[in-house]
Amino acid sequence: MGRMKFVQRRAGRYEFRFPLPDDLAGKPAPPPWPEALAALVNKRTGRFKTEVIRSLQTNDGPTADRRVLTHIAEAHRLVDQARRLLSEGPEAGISxxxxxxxxxxxxxxxxxxxxxxxxxxxxxxxxxxxxxxxxxxxxxxxxxxxxxxxxxxxxxxxxxxxxxxxxxxxxxxxxxxxxxxxxxxxxxxxxxxxxxxxxxxxxxxxxxxxxxxxxxxxxxxxxxxxxxxxRPAEPIGLALSAALRLWSEAGGAGARRPQPSSIAEAERAVRRFIELNGDVPITAITKAQARAFRDALVRLPKALPARFGRLPFPELLKQDLSSYPRRNAQTVNKTLALLSGVLTRAERDGHFEVLPAWSNPFHIGFDVAPAEREPYEPFSAAELQRLFASPVYARGERPLGGQGEAAYWFPLIALFSGARRTEIAQLKVGDVRQGETGIWYLDITNEGADQNLKTASSARSVPVHHELIRLGLLGVVATQAKLHPLTAPLWPAFAPPIDPKAKAWTKWFGRYIGIHVVDHSAKTFHSFRHTFKRACREAGLSEEVHNALTGHAGGGVGRRYGRERRADGTLDCGIPLARLQKDIDKIIYHNVQLPASDRQGIKDA
Known part of the structure; x- marks a missing residue:
């Protein structure tokens, strides 16, 4: 049996597609046209559209055939009204x-x-x-x-x-x-x-x-x-799933795109919202729906137990989740911010012009307590000492979750460079390189496959600290360079896609330090970045220098002045690499016994 007229299937979902008749399609719409006809008019051109498309919010054919009947009736009613407007002019008088x-x-x-x-x-x-x-x-x-x-x-x-x-x-x-x-x-x-x-x-x-x-x-x-x-019974407009695609694709080549991790989180959030409310047009999303969604997110645990992972959101909310730790307000706010960003992009594209006083329904985040806004704390000397006395460093153990040498090197690199978890995980063999002056440095960039940075200022060159050279990091790089091309991952376990692997590694590290170092929510892998920042201040480094090392924005427009182009065509941060090396080597962690070196590093290059 064939599909009912005006029904089409696209991306696994059914849509109502209604071509406007020839006497309307593309014709000028005499202003002012009634608001009721806004769905038929292209506001930018002032002409009637050639067709109207709206989601039937189902992937079931018989259901789509039933739902389309009301849409057909509504479309014919609007066509009749448009024809009256063309023949009789605007409505006269007002009640x-x-x-x-x-x-x-x-x-x-x-x-x-x-x-x-x-x-x-x-x-x-x-x-x-x-x-x-x-x-x-x-x-x-x-x-x-x-x-x-x-x-x-x-x-x-x-x-x-x-x-x-x-x-x-x-x-x-x-x-x-x-x-x-x-x-x-x-x-x-x-x-x-x-x-x-x-x-x-x-x-x-x-x-x-x-x-x-x-x-x-x-x-x-x-x-x-x-x-x-x-309001129309079912507003015509961009569906939420389509708005998500526009946001994630971000435009053509060279357009700034969201991070893959942000896209994945936004896709999960949109899927859950759709499971609760359907794939509704974004112009129909109300603050009441957004509040209900926010309050439903609060009921979810920090990590879903495996047996609940595949349940649709409405079914998941029916489960007894009271025995699991709840997610905090910041996590919920982050999800709402992603959905807000999806709608903000649609607003810039003009999809809310039909709503004269539209405000983003997902601007309903919780007020976070000041103590919770910056939850990370640096590691103390005693905690670092316990880390380097733990099995990975003291006995050479390499737990399965630690992904081989990553268990040893990730904390050390973060401690002596302030690099983020993903920045370390996505290093290529060629990203540890030697400059013209003989200085070895980490080229933290987003140029390679599956390499991403948090912000534009995160792209930077960080000299390799003398302790990392003593411990043999350059030897690890040399070994990998003999076996693999320069574009290969420096850490073999972190081939693309990197983000899920980095997250899994971080969960392992959280468990590891909870057992061997410290069990506190404020002490995570990101604490190394705070530890490094504090060590920079203790060593007397200027804010300009340690911002350049960690990739923090600051200093205004002037910070970008004086940048010099290297032989390979890249720009430095405006501070000579020799100055950065001199300053980073001032960083010392007092009262911390670092691991002994049993690796042969590259001493001369």
Whole structure:
């Protein structure tokens, strides 16, 4: 049996595909067109689309055939309305109910805009010193609050005066003009409805400002949902799964793409959201759905037991998970931030233009306690001493989870370079190289296959510390160079894809130090980076130098001045490699007995 008309299958899911008739397809849409017809009009070109596509949210053929019936009826209704618009022009006149609905929309728009402003903040900070960096976009500063409160109080005074005088001002008239035009309503210049609309809008603005003033005093005033009758039963628009693809693909060659680990996490988050809500159009996602999703994530444990791993999200939430440690607020916030990023990309592409006061529904992260925002702590001398007295270093053991020599070298390289876990794991044989002046250095880059960096400033050259040379790191590199090409992984167990292997290794290391060194959530592999940073300060290294060694951003635009191109075509960080080597070799860990060297390093190159 053939598929029902207007149903197509794409990427394993069924869609409703409705070609517009020839008398509409591609024809100019006379402005203003009613908002109800926005689904048929390309806003950028001002012409009717050639077809309408929406997801049927199923991969089952019979279900798709049933669901498409309502879409077909709705599409024909919109086509009839569009033809009336072309033949008869915009709707003339306006009813009392329409006036009330437009005014209510204005109030919702103002409250929604306020919510966006206060969520992101403005960034005013009179006490901030130059070079301190931009505002983090997480709420308002005290100066934001003072300035915004003064503005709202003045607007409130002005609006109440308009209502008291029954004489709306020019700003109110402009709001009314835009609203009437957006709905495709035609009013004669002398129509009494203009005055009714302006008075209704002034009162709606007064009510919205009263709510905003209450918010500024710390009260919880919700932005009302738009009445359901103003929304199509199933909004037309980009599905969440399609928005994820656009975000992850990021554009053509040379476009900045999200990290593979971020893409994988975002895919898991989207899959779980879809399992709860369906693959809904992004314009239909509400804050209520986002809050419910956030609260469901809180119920999940830090690590899912194997027997629960394949359960759909709704089924997973029915299980008794109370005996497992819960994930923390930062982890939940990270998931919400990824979903927020997916929708922000779609917003830049114009997919929310049909919503006049859209705010990102996933901007609902938890306030994290200050003590939890920076959970990592450096290792103490006593803890480092216990590490180097543990079986890997004292007895030469190589546990299966430690992936051979990685168990020995990863902690040492991190301790003497400040490199991140993934930066070490993704090193190629040719990434440990010798410069023109004879200095050996780690070329931390994203140039190779499956190599990624956290930020642009993470690309850097880090001289190999003299202790790593003493312990034989260069000998390891030389051995690998004899056996493999320079583009091969330096650590054979970490061939692409690297990210899942690096995560598995980190879990092993967490268990290992929990047994042999210290069992504390603030002490992880990332603690080596903090340990190195602290050692840089103790050795008297300037902030500019140790930022260059660790790949931290800082120093403003001036930091990029003075960069010199090497013989291989790459740019240095603006600080000569000899200076970096001299400074990094000042780093010493007092009261720590490092491993004895039983490896033959390259002493002369």
């Amino acid at each position: 009392v109910d329409q006036i009330a609905a437009l005014a209510r929309d204005h109030e919702i728009h103002l409250l929604g805009t306020d919510e966006v402003i206060r969520t992101k903040g403005i960034g005013l900070d009179m006490a901030r010193e130059d070079g301190q960096g931009p505002h983090d976009g997480l709420g308002m500063t005290l100066d934001d609050l003072r300035a915004y409160r003064m503005l709202i109080e003045e607007l409130d005074r002005y609006t109440r005066q308009q209502v008291a005088q029954m004489r709306p001002g020019e700003s109110t008239s402009s709001f009314v003009n835009r609203a009437v035009e957006a709905r495709g309503i035609a009013l004669a210049p002398d129509d009494p409805a203009w005055r009714q609309l302006e008075l209704a809008f002034a009162k709606a603005q007064r009510d919205a400002l009263a709510g905003i003033r209450a918010r500024l005093e710390g009260d919880d005033v919700a932005t009302p949902e738009r009445p359901s009758e103003q």
